[in-house]
Amino acid sequence: MLPLFEYTKGMREEHTSYCPGCTHGIAHRLIMEALCERGELGRAIGVVPIGCSIVAHNYMNVDMCESMHGRAPAIASGIKRVHPDNIVFTYQGDGDLASIGTGEIIHAAHRGENFTTFFINNAVYGMTGGQMAPTTLIGQKTTTTAGGRSEAANGKPLRMAEIIATIESAAFVERVSLDSPANVRKAKKATLRALETQKAGVGFSFVEFLSTCPTNWGLSPIASLEWLRTDMIPYYPLGNFKTKEIGR
Amino acid sequence: MTDNRQLLKGNEAFAEAAIAAGCRYYFGYPITPQNELTEYMSRVLPSVGGSFVQAESELAAISMAYGAAAAGGRALISSSSPGIALMQEGISFLCSANIPMVLLNVSRGGPGVGGIQPGQADYFLATRVGGIVDYHTLVYAPASIQESINILMQAYETAEKYRNPLMLLVDGMLGQMMEPVVVPDGVETIPTTDLHALNPWAVTGHRGSRERRVIRSLRLKPDELERSIEERGEKYARAEIELTSYEAIDLDGAEIVFVAFGSTSRIVKESLTALKRMRIKGGLIRPITLWPFPYRAFDGIDKRTKAVVSVELSKGQLIQDVKLGVNGRFPVKLIHRTGGMLLTPEEIVAAAKNISEVN
Ligand SMILES: Cc1ncc(C[n+]2csc(CCOP(=O)(O)OP(=O)(O)O)c2C)c(N)n1
Numbered sequence: 190m191l192p193l194f195e196y197t198k199g200m201r202e203e204h205t206s207y208c209p210g211c212t213h214g215i216a217h218r219l220i221m222e223a224l225c226e227r228g229e230l231g232r233a234i235g236v237v238p239i240g241c242s243i244v245a246h247n248y249m250n251v252d253m254c255e256s257m258h259g260r261a262p263a264i265a266s267g268i269k270r271v272h273p274d275n276i277v278f279t280y281q282g283d284g285d286l287a288s289i290g291t292g293e294i295i296h297a298a299h300r301g302e303n304f305t306t307f308f309i310n311n312a313v314y315g316m317t318g319g320q321m322a323p324t325t326l327i328g329q330k331t332t333t334t335a336g337g338r339s340e341a342a343n344g345k346p347l348r349m350a351e352i353i354a355t356i357e358s359a360a361f362v363e364r365v366s367l368d369s370p371a372n373v374r375k376a377k378k379a380t381l382r383a384l385e386t387q388k389a390g391v392g393f394s395f396v397e398f399l400s401t402c403p404t405n406w407g408l409s410p411i412a413s414l415e416w417l418r419t420d421m422i423p424y425y426p427l428g429n430f431k432t433k434e435i436g437r
Numbered sequence: 438m439t440d441n442r443q444l445l446k447g448n449e450a451f452a453e454a455a456i457a458a459g460c461r462y463y464f465g466y467p468i469t470p471q472n473e474l475t476e477y478m479s480r481v482l483p484s485v486g487g488s489f490v491q492a493e494s495e496l497a498a499i500s501m502a503y504g505a506a507a508a509g510g511r512a513l514i515s516s517s518s519p520g521i522a523l524m525q526e527g528i529s530f531l532c533s534a535n536i537p538m539v540l541l542n543v544s545r546g547g548p549g550v551g552g553i554q555p556g557q558a559d560y561f562l563a564t565r566v567g568g569i570v571d572y573h574t575l576v577y578a579p580a581s582i583q584e585s586i587n588i589l590m591q592a593y594e595t596a597e598k599y600r601n602p603l604m605l606l607v608d609g610m611l612g613q614m615m616e617p618v619v620v621p622d623g624v625e626t627i628p629t630t631d632l633h634a635l636n637p638w639a640v641t642g643h644r645g646s647r648e649r650r651v652i653r654s655l656r657l658k659p660d661e662l663e664r665s666i667e668e669r670g671e672k673y674a675r676a677e678i679e680l681t682s683y684e685a686i687d688l689d690g691a692e693i694v695f696v697a698f699g700s701t702s703r704i705v706k707e708s709l710t711a712l713k714r715m716r717i718k719g720g721l722i723r724p725i726t727l728w729p730f731p732y733r734a735f736d737g738i739d740k741r742t743k744a745v746v747s748v749e750l751s752k753g754q755l756i757q758d759v760k761l762g763v764n765g766r767f768p769v770k771l772i773h774r775t776g777g778m779l780l781t782p783e784e785i786v787a788a789a790k791n792i793s794e795v796n
Contacts, residue, residue, distance in 0.1 A: 231644040234508065246651045252640035254507045254652040255534070257526050260500035263492065267504025267512070268640065270462055270488040272629055275642045293500070296493035 199225045201250050210403040210410025212367040213242050213309060216280075219373070220307055221249055223380040224276065227388075233276040234268050236261040238290075240282035241315045259290020262297035265304045276387060277304040283324040284314040287347050294353070301358030301392040305383045308349060308395065311402040312421060319405030323347040326424055331405070346424065350397040354430035360392030362431040366399040368417045372427070382432070389435040399425055442619050447582045447612040448473035450620065451541055451605075452481070454589040455513045457623035460539065461487030462512040464501040466494055466520060469553045470609035471543035474515045486626040495520040499527030506531070506538045507652045509632030509639030511593050515541040517609070518559050519550055522567065528602055529568020532669070533654040535638070537596035539589070540574075540604040543612035546750075546777040554777025555609035557699065560754035563606045564728045571666050573673050575603040575680065576727040578698040582616040584725075590621055595680070599672055600638075606727060608750065610700040610779070676729055683731035684723040691720030693789050694738050694767075696759045697748040698724045701780065705748050708785040715786070717793050724758075735762035744792050746770045748785060750778075 196202060199221025207213045224230045233251040237243050239258035246253035256264050261279035269277045286294050286308050294306065313331055314320040321331040321338055324346050328337040338346075354362040361383050365376035376398060383394035399421050401413035408416055445453070452474045455463075463482055465475035475491070482489040488505075492498035495516055502512040516524065521542045531538055542563065546556035563576045575595065579585040585607055596603040633641050643649050656662035687709065688694060697705045702723040712719045720742075722734045738745065745767045747756035756771050763769050772788045774780050 231646070232642040234640045234642055236504070243655055246649075246653075250649055252642055252650045254504065254640050255530075255654050257496075257500060257503075257530050260496065260503075260527075263497040263500035264504035264507070266490065266497075267462065267464065267501035267506075267510075268508040269504075270490065270501075271505050271508035271510035271632070272641060274629075292493055293497055296497065299493075300490070 212400040238281040238285040360433035361386040361394040452477035454586040462505040495523040499524040509636040525567030532572035535600040557750040682725040687720040
């Protein structure tokens with residue numbers, strides 16, 4: 190009998206410390222499944238960020254390295270120099286990647302680094318208790334924008350996938366969402382494609398996951414998924430922004 | 438017998454020695470007075486199976502080196518004072534994650550962007566360290582290009598033995614001058630497959646054949662964090678016994694004992710000869726390791742000594758360790774210049790004469 194659903198070997202059998210309804214767990218599983226399916230689990234080396242997902246190494250069954258806040262892409266660049274045949278990836282939140290680590294992510298793409306970045310955009314700083322991130326939407330209430338983010342005070346949110354896509358040496362850039370089974374399946378496809386891009390050595394690959402943070406959004410898990418659909422997706426359009434041909 | 442000496446500029450000699458010692462990964466950001474080192478690495482590393490990356494900032498450079506070293510590679514970082522200041526974030530992480538690395542600070546005058554002439558104003562930064570503290574960087578202060586080479590040849594083994602970053606503090610004078618030197622033959626490039634076995638803590642990919650490895654800095658449980666700090670403390674205590682190194686000259690019967698490191702110590706040595714002619718007997722303690730600092734050298738100072746003098750290119754930093762070493766036994770004085778100005782033997786002699794007459 191074929192099992193319909195089982196633990197992926199990519200995940201360790203641990204209960205995560207993430208809040209109920211947080212989509213970090215889904216993103217973890219997609220990446221680990223994709224590595225398993227491509228037979229790369231034993232060759233993968235991941236870099237975790239400063240943020241809620243610093244603990245990802247408790248759950249992902251691969252070699253992992255903690256990072257200084259925002260520097261994961263530089264660390265991955267160093268790891269990839271030593272192990273060019275391994276799959277190297279960073280997993281980063283939006284405070285980590287789109288704020289303190291903008292220099293590192295832009296220049297990893299600029300150099301056309303052959304690693305993959307998985308970017309979790311949940312529109313807030315999660316770990317520190319829900320402050321405004323560069324990705325916080327206009328009008329969105331956070332602990333540092335109690336009246337809602339205003340354009341006059343804070344500008345408009347950064348669209349990282351679009352920014353990365355303008356960089357010549359970025360080879361694969363896609364934004365996906367974790368709000369529904371259909372979108373999760375698309376996210377898996379993008380994850381696989383990003384890993385193929387890295388394997389082919391044609392340049393930097395980047396997948397942005399629109400994600401939820403029910404605790405800091407002050408919404409239930411279900412309402413969070415709904416808010417992601419009604420408020421985030423219109424500002425952060427889903428889809429592929431760049432695919433460099435992979436010679437086969 | 439063949440003479441295998443070559444005339445090399447300090448910065449290039451450091452690069453050549455690091456490669457001979459096994460360095461294969463270098464990440465740099467331009468800054469004077471160490472640019473020749475970065476440029477040398479860009480030319481030579483690719484031809485010995487290594488990698489060179491010009492980083493977008495010092496923050497990125499130290500992070501790349503952290504990644505390479507976490508993956509088991511022998512990485513080198515070089516910069517000068519303002520760049521080293523930025524790198525403190527990475528150095529603190531290296532220490533907390535117990536990752537070995539070799540760093541060169543070809544230092545200049547500060548604070549801020551300061552100037553580009555040689556200085557020793559990074560003494561506190563090197564020995565008291567800049568990140569979240571409760572850690573130490575192993576710090577060496579060679580006084581010649583050859584001594585720098587000799588220290589570099591051992592540096593990776595020492596850093597790996599202690600699983601801790603090791604820094605050479607060489608001022609811009611050593612980086613920029615030329616001296617005849619011998620660089621020993623180099624070690625072979627380590628194949629990445631061997632990194633698996635050589636560094637049983639490095640992230641290499643588990644190949645399904647062992648438990649996953651994690652390079653960690655975060656320790657959220659206070660008792661766990663405290664334990665890791667105490668364990669590191671034990672290794673630092675070992676380093677104090679095993680690594681402390683200094684040179685002591687003419688302490689016997691010395692009227693004045695100078696304490697100086699690096700290029701400054703060479704100027705002091707010249708002054709000793711001049712003082713001898715004036716019948717003032719001077720001695721010198723030259724710390725070779727700045728951390729661990731050779732406090733025990735001060736036990737060798739003659740009871741008849743009138744004063745111990747810290748001679749430094751900084752505004753009274755080394756003198757703090759001199760006072761700890763002297764521990765109230767002798768008056769302690771300071772001779773210094775800052776800003777990239779150098780001390781001349783004449784200046785030192787005049788100051789020493791003054792001290793000798795007053796005391
Ligand atoms: C240098 C430094 N600055 C600030 C912090 C505090 N801090 C911890 S996690 C974090 C950011 C978390 O936000 P995000 O990247 O959006 O990830 P999330 O937690 O939402 O997954 C910050 C600022 C830190 N640990 N280090």
